[in-house]
Amino acid sequence: DIQMTQSPxxxxxxxGDRVTITCRASQGIRNDLAWYQQKPGKAPKxxxxxxxxxxxxxxxxxSGSGSGTEFTLTISSLQPEDFATYYCLxxxxxxxxxxxxxxxxxx
Amino acid sequence: QVQLQESGPGLVKASETLSxxxxxxxxxxxxxxxxxxxxxxxxxxxxxxxxxxxxSTNYNPSLKSRVTMSVDxxxxxxxxxxxxxxxxxxxxxxxxxxxxxxxWGQGTLVTVSS
Numbered sequence: 001d002i003q004m005t006q007s008p009x010x011x012x013x014x015x016g017d018r019v020t021i022t023c024r025a026s027q028g029i030r031n032d033l034a035w036y037q038q039k040p041g042k043a044p045k046x047x048x049x050x051x052x053x054x055x056x057x058x059x060x061x062x063s064g065s066g067s068g069t070e071f072t073l074t075i076s077s078l079q080p081e082d083f084a085t086y087y088c089l090x091x092x093x094x095x096x097x098x099x100x101x102x103x104x105x106x107x
Numbered sequence: 108q109v110q111l112q113e114s115g116p117g118l119v120k121a122s123e124t125l126s127x128x129x130x131x132x133x134x135x136x137x138x139x140x141x142x143x144x145x146x147x148x149x150x151x152x153x154x155x156x157x158x159x160x161x162x163s164t165n166y167n168p169s170l171k172s173r174v175t176m177s178v179d180x181x182x183x184x185x186x187x188x189x190x191x192x193x194x195x196x197x198x199x200x201x202x203x204x205x206x207x208x209x210x211w212g213q214g215t216l217v218t219v220s221s
Contacts (some may be wrong), residue, residue: 042213098153
């Protein structure tokens with residue numbers, strides 16, 4: 001299985017801050033990576049697929065980059081509704097594997 | 108807009124079989140992969156596997172010996188069976204469209220009791 005390692009596991013930030021979350025794959029996965037946002041009690045919501053393609057309807061303050069083994073999700077200016085847990089998912093191989101999550105909390 | 112809804116018992120006894128169904132509305136079940144993903148309380152996400160509309164499947168090796176997925180195109184729904192459950196199988200179970208899902212059900216909590 002491909003192991004996905006996210007960092008940090010949690011972070012505290014203020015509204016307006018620029019936030020970056022990293023995901024590293026245990027082997028190269030080209031650009032086959034998606035990012036999800038999950039709020040308490042809700043299903044995950046896909047933000048980014050193919051590493052950098054923005055899901056329709058997702059605000060442009062979210063962006064993704066990377067290829068191979070290292071990927072980043074950036075929120076350019078954190079908004080109140082962005083406080084949530086974020087997961088990466090590799091879609092290069094089966095079984096699909098998620099990162100362990102990054103919880104973004106209010107500072 | 109496609110919608111997915113999980114249904115099934117919320118409580119299952121240890122050693123028995125967990126059975127869930129996902130009903131798809133707003134679109135046909137044909138021509139897509141249909142996935143199950145679970146999340147233990149307070150923990151991360153685990154991909155269980157998918158069933159294609161033709162009936163072909165791909166399961167997570169960690170669960171493969173206990174998992175069966177099927178699809179019923181006439182009812183526009185697909186199903187998950189997980190046998191010999193233990194407390195470690197207690198989780199919110201999500202159904203979703205595709206193996207890298209954009210569309211998810213709301214999730215259903217299944218608790219395994221001893």
